[in-house]
Every structure is written in structure tokens, then in C-alpha cells.
Amino acid sequence: MFSENYDCCTKIFLLSLFIAPILAEWNTQDYIRREHSLTKPYQGSGMALPYWDFLGSTIVTSNYVRITPDLQSKSGAIWNTHPCQTRNWDLQIQFKVHGKGKDLFGDGFVIWYVKDRMQPGPVFGSKDYFSGLAIVLDTYSNHNGAHNHQHPYISAMINNGSLHYDHDRDGTHTQLAGCEAKFRNYNHDTYISIIYKDDTLIVSTDLEGKNAWKECFKVENVLLPTGYYFGASATTGDLSDNHDIVAIKMYELDLLESQNKDEDRSKIIPSAVTFEAPRERIEDTKPAMSGVKTFLWMMFVAIILIVVVVCGIMWYQKRQENARKRLY
Template identity: 65%
Template sequence: MRENMSVISLLLLIVGILESFAAEWNTKDYMKREHCLVKPYQGTGMTMPYWDFMGSTMVTNNYIRLTPDIQSKQGALWNSVPCHVRNWELQVEFKVHGKGKDLFGDGFVIWYAKERMKAGPIFGNQDYFQGLAVILDTYSNHNGAHSHQHPYISAMVNNGSLHYDHDRDGTHTQLAGCEAKFRNVEHGTHIAIRYEKDTLTVSTDIADKLGWKQCFQVNEVKLPTGYYIGISATTGDLSDNHDILSIRLFELDLPDDPKDQEDRSQIVPSAAFYDAPRERVEDAKQSGMSGIKLFLLMLVGALALIACVVIAIMLYQKHQENSRKRFY
């Protein structure tokens, strides 16, 4: 009996030691609940703890719909607590779906931005923002000879001076991108945005295989702490349902990171590398005539044709009148 008690005591001691090590190892590498949003979404009344929503956003028991499948809608969801984590991974489960078969849009953006709740033209958020935008674009406006299909995921880092150019699908300011066929998938789809030691990595799980597939990775990306996490979506002439199912942010435990204790609150967002811009068809054909010029030219031609017809009729009538006078 004493031997059994000794064995049990030894096992309990080992378990206790392992638990203490595990507790110490997990002090930082865990989910930050103030930056997460999981079911059930509702708090008291129509509010959600740590989150605000605006525009057409609708909260249900199973999803948060930023926009319905209706034209000209904007919706956004913003964390009310600034994120002071140095190294983090943000995981978002979402669904984009609608009735459109060939034409649909526009898409949504996952933000890590200095300002929150600012409606604007960039997928429902302001232009000239400061921070990081991961853009999930479902609509190609065909303004250029793109080497990729849509839906398309890309990233943009802005210090407040850059304009997101919808006419070029943002290709002149993107860090990197990849195709991702996440639209009209029956199950929830996932994206992971990992910011670790100034390296930005975006991965997806579109096939629901519980495994990440890297979309792109960009080094030397500088992001400050104290910015806000948000998601916004928009529809225009085309539309889709943009649904958010869950948001989870994990703080990464990187004891070997020499910059882990560095004050990052005042740095300016920046990136050392950008994708080479892809030229539009219009860029290569500057001699092409604009629609207004073509319309004016056609109008002048039509007026000239009408004037010629009127003059011809007048000359013909004058000729007939002169002929009658000679006859009499």
C-alpha cells in the first residue's frame, strides 16, 4: 500500500512540475480574448463586448453579416480595444456568397489600422489610412491585363500618404498577393495573418482541411503597436453576402526575439518591398480617344452631315425654282 502511495505521489509531483512548466511556457502564447469574437456574439442588448459595428452590419446567432447580397451597401466591425501585442497571429473564419454567377463583388478587408469606425471608399473604410490592410477582392474591374484571377488576396501597408487605386485593383501599392477561390464555398473558410519579427505571412484554409496553405510572405514590414483590428466590406453595382463567423487573435511567445521589449508605439508603418506594378491596357495606349472626345467628334460629324443635307435641299429647291422661271 505504501509503495502504491509513493508511486501515486511521485506521479502527482511529475504532473505538477509539467503543469508548472506548461503554465510558464503559455504565459504569452495564448488567445487574447479582448481581441476575439466567437459565438455567441451578443452581449447585453444590441452590444458586443469589445466590438462595435456600423453601416449595414447585422448580428445573428450564427454569423455577423457586414453586407447583404444587395447593391450599394457598406458595413464594418471594429475592435474597441487597441492591440499592444508585438508579435501576433489573427485568424478569421468567414463566408462570401451570393446569387451572382459570373459577376459579383466587391469584397472585404481585414484591417490593422490607427483609426477605427471611419467609413470611406476603400471597401467601406477610409482611404489614406495608416496601418495594414489585407484585401480579399472578389471583383476584377478588368482595368488591366492581370496575371491572376479573382477572388484575390493582397496586402497593403500605408503610412497615410498612399492612395488605394480601385481602377488598378490596388496593384500599384500591394506588397504581394495570391489567388484564393473562397467565394460560394459551402463551409466556412479561414485566413491567418501572422506578424512575427517584422515578417508578414498570410495563409488560408479554403478546403476546410484544418491545415494552412501559405498565400504569401513579406519580410521587413514595420507595424506599430496600439492599432485597432477591424473588418469592412462593400457592395456596388454588384453584390455578395460578406459574413464573419469568428475572429481570434493569438499573442506569440518568442523568447528569442531581441526586439520583443522594444517600444513600437510611435513607429511609422512601412514596408521595404512591394510587388512590381502591372501596367493597364490604357497605360500603354495613351493615344487612345476618351469616351467624351469620341462623343464630341461624333456630335460634330452629325451636325456637319445635317448641315450638308439642309444645304443640298436648299440648293435643289433653288434649282427647281430657277427651272420653273425659265419655262414660263
């Protein structure tokens, strides 16, 4: 009797070991949407990428899609060809930002969910005054404006097409939320997850190779329409970095019971309740000159004064001499 019970328990235990991973994967990853994802091998026919277009300096290799190389004044982008009709989604991106710079590097890249695709522009290689969502991974601080965070920095911006991204202020005047995130020059894989579910935006990272998400920020009451496009763009200026996309996986998340599956969300105007209107731009106070600069400036002014005085004396003497000649 004991032997029969033992055999039965053993079978149940082994069966649970087989089923558990299946259930865990099913509960964790919902439904992957291939038309919004990018995984290796990248090449389709020739240099084409299935479901994706690219422009600018973007190149495709066997291990990554490099949006910009570690060279000055480069700009590139990659854009999904299919609009997203899913209301709740999780976009997971494996990326790598690296370069030769130790203290100075830049500029960063943006993950987009926007109305207009394949539009080059000044916002990290893509269009300003966009309509939709931008997740900015900024590596270079302009050291301007009243922000108290370090770089690299991850932030979110919602735009209805009327707002300008202010590079001189690192976008802090139009951001929803943000967090510091050291994501440069790692030897291990780095990931970012962007979840939009039940009108809530959650951005998390896995930057330490622990296979666990760490929440960066969470913003509720965010409205985004369906029918927009996913993309990523990057740019370099005087400073540079390699900006690489290794993989993109988009998961369709189940609707909640409170959500109306028949609701038309294609006409929604992007907005967020906690969004702060752009503040008045105030120029930074110019730093005081150092002692050496002050001395050089004063010496320059003194030389100019001496030259003016000498020229004045010479002109006066010449005038006096001409006056004496006329008398004779």
C-alpha cells in the same frame, strides 16, 4: 517482475495520452486575447458586441455577423474597440462569402490593422489613405491594368497615410504580395490566418476544409506599430455578395530572444522594404470594334452625310428661288 514492468509502462502510456493534448494546445495557440476576439454567442447587452463596434449595413445574428447582405450598394464594417499593444500576433478569422451570383459577384472585403477606426470610405467600405495594414479579399476583377491573376484574390497593402488604393487597377500597383484563393460559396468553414511576427507578415488560408493552413504569401521586413486597431469592412456595388464574419480569434505570440521587450514600437511608421511605389497609371487600350458595330457606325455616318447634303441642296434651291423673285 514482467507484470510490474508492464503495469508501469501502461501507466506511463496512459499519462502521456492525457498530457499530450494539453502540451500540443499550449504549444500551438500561445495566448488568446479575448479583448481582440469575437466568438459566439455574439450579443452582450441588447445588440452591443463586447469589444466591438459596427456601422453601416452590418447586422448581428446568432450564427454570424453579416457585414453586407447580397444586395447592391451596401457597405458595412466591424471594429475592435481596444488598440493592440502586442508585438507578435496571429489573427485567425472564420468567414463566409456567398451569394446568388455565378459568374459575376463582388466586391469583397478587407481585414484591417490601422490607426483610425470607424472611418467609412471608398476602400471596401473604409477609409482611403489609411495608415497601417490591409489584407484585401477581392472577389471582383475590373479587368483593368497589367495583372495576370484570377479572382477571387488575396493581397496585402502597407500604407503610411500617403497612398491611394486604386480600385480601377484592383490595388495591384500598391500591393506587397498576393495569391489566388477560391473562397466563395463553400458549404464548409473557411478561414484566414494573418501572422505578424518578428517583422514578418505571413498570410495563410484553410479553404478546403482540411484543418490545415496553406501559405498564401510571406513578406519579410514589414514594420507595423503597436496601438493600431483590428477591423473588417465590406462593400457591394452593382454586383453583390453576403460577407459574413463567423469568428475572430487573436493570439499573442511569444517574443523571440532576439527581440527587445522594452522597445517602444508605438511610433513606428508602417513600411515594408519590398514595397513597390505606385506605378504610373496607364489607361487600357480600347478594344477594336466588332464587325457589326463598325457597320452600324458607318451607316450612322452615311445617314448624317445624306441629311447634310439634302439640307444643303434645299437651302441652295431656296436661295435661287428668292434671287429670281427679286429680279421680277
